[in-house]
Amino acid sequence: MPADYHTHTPLCMHADGTPEAYIDAAIAAGVTEYGITDHAPTGPVFFDDWRMRDSQLPEYIEWVERAKAHAGDKIPVRAGMECDWLPGCEEWIKQLRKRYSWDYLIGSVHYIQDGDHWDFDNPKWVGSRWDEANIEVVWTKYWDAYIAMADSGLFDILAHPDLIKKFGHRPDGDLRRFYEPVIDAIATSGAIIELNTAGWHKPCAEQYPHIEFLELARDGGIDLVISSDAHAPGEVARDFKKAKELARRAGYVETTLIKQGSRGYEAL
Template sequence: MHDYHVHTTYSDGAFLREMVDAAADAGLDGVGIADHCNVSPDPEAERFKRALGFNLDMTYERRREAIEEIREDPAVGLDVFDAVEMDYDPDHEAAIADFLDGAGFDYAIGSVHELDGANVHTRAHFADKPADEREALVDRYFEKLVALIDAELFAIAAHPDLIERNPHLRGFATEDHYAAVVEAFRNSRTVPEINAGRLLDDYGEFHPAPDFLDRLVDAGLRVSVGTDSHEPGVIAPRIDEIEAELEWRGLAPVRPEEIAEN
């Protein structure tokens, strides 16, 4: 199995070699180094990048050299992919496309992380908003997700219902939202991700949540695998859970050659 989505110190994860070694210890055939990246020209996005130290748009070539060194090490017994997790906003699609065209990653993962000028994980930003406003924001999240899929810029759409991690945005997703996303995936090269980033934490579910994943599977869509790990110790237990879920559902995840074709 291949885990297409882990992070290193080139964004908000652990040391590159530690993540690769943990992936090998977990019995994986390959691991995708998909650090966060944002190329939005928006001043607030620039401030956020500086605050968190997310600079992959400037450091990806240095990281690529480190990945090449690991690939050349005969002791490394798995594929290591040079990937990226791009923040997506339809207003900045041209800037994203230009960056990806020039960067030449093995593949790109697209993510919708921002709503109403805040990261969707930021509970305090959404906590005091009335229910109808939060419902409208979830509508906007799914509009952005469909736009991401329609953009044809990404091989993978990460954690398709990320809003469920935030209890103040949870429970507003509807069958109409799911249907719109399924239809977009049907007509796109982009594949949905089974993401275990919060499975063993407070949220306790995969992304997509069970009902949403049911709709994707019923539509015959292929899926990719992402532990979304930021530290080495969580790769193996998350992979164990993903393997069990795939076996229970009778699913075979996409292969590297299918990702590369995307």
Template sequence: MKFDFHTHHDRCGHAVGTIREYVEAAIDHGLDMIGISDHSPYFFSKEDHLYPGIAMAKTQFSEYVSEVLQLKKEYSGKIDVLLGVESDFFPEHADLYRQQYHLYPFDYIIGSVHVVDGLNIFKRGRWEGLSDTEKRQTKENYYYLIEESARSGLFQILGHIDAMKGFYPSFSAIQTETIDKTLKVIAEFDLAIEVNTSGKTKDCGGWYPADEILERALYYGVKATFGSDAHTPGRVGDDFELVRQRLKEIGYKEWAYFKSKKRFLTTL
């Protein structure tokens, strides 16, 4: 079975292409399932469209859901189109996001931490001038938020759990035991993590998460799934077969897919 659970489109302001174009790309690549999971609005903001270049407007959310559901019907029998969303995780607003998501029939929700200590994880200059102690604390704060996202009950998948290395490859070398602690929590709350191939488009030049994290995740019993994090139709399913093979080499026997917020496992 071939699938891709992490794709975006033009509503978020930094991806290109319509949802239909991503569905058609998935068919062209022989996928059985395509998950549409654009960035959630900033529901807590008084503004309708707080950051137009980052996420869709609040007033676009229901039309986004309606479009995906319409395409799900239209493409039935050709490909399974799944309704997802990549949700930011803000602990102080978790209940508000929960209320919004309960209104719609999601197949899955990806929980992603994009903001740590008030700064975007991909902000290039955020590491400048930090001491080794401050860098370690930043990494621990990042993984604490991922832990909290796992505990929240909001998500089925946790997104790109070492993406902070994207524009700071040295992130991976910061020594801390927090990753193992976080993986234990993810296992306890029985969430899947994605192998996200968009890291290849960043300075780090590799997938999220790194192989050593996937090895530890397997040790703790954490399930894995696949997401390209495509922001162009041409990246749909990118490196799917390479990821499948790498997971086999690490020792995984199966990986996860989702429908109606239920997890199913299929052989790699």
């Protein structure tokens, strides 16, 4: 199975399991490599309740080292973080990059500027703020943020490209008007995108991103990883067989391996 580079730890406060349990699950699933990428702190002060605190970064590194020790020579373990793209975050991300020998950093958009930092993928907004939202405007703000994240050049992998559809909200019309400018930005940045299988288990009932986005990415020469976004050991490499088939349908023939920022490839 392809490497699974997007997984979490209990330090994010919405995941469960020990390092040993995740490693055992990765070995059982037969993934090529296993990557640990919990939600990074957004700064030295409290921001939200679904990420590690800055003061917990040493504990996170210990978690990673414990996973590596348990894996031994049975499976390569890569270390990274999933970092939120927020206005003015660039210097903070650069600081985080220096605090451990990360193999890669993942960039994510979980917040858009809509009068505040709106955590649009939080289920608490279903039936309230989402019902009042102008979907065209919300999608525009999301993809503008995604383009800015790609343009920053700070991240090796860009996560769940169309997370904005999580609760099933899509504008009318041809969505390539959103996809194409983003594809151009990602291709220019050289970043990798992920086919994230968690979307199959959300209200949208669809992988992130849509296959049309994947096809455009493949045409744009953008590298791909397949990710589970696991928050429990039982989710490691979940739906990877299905994801491989979808990636091939989109025209991909290989996925990406990454170590200390350097890339290799493995056939699908």
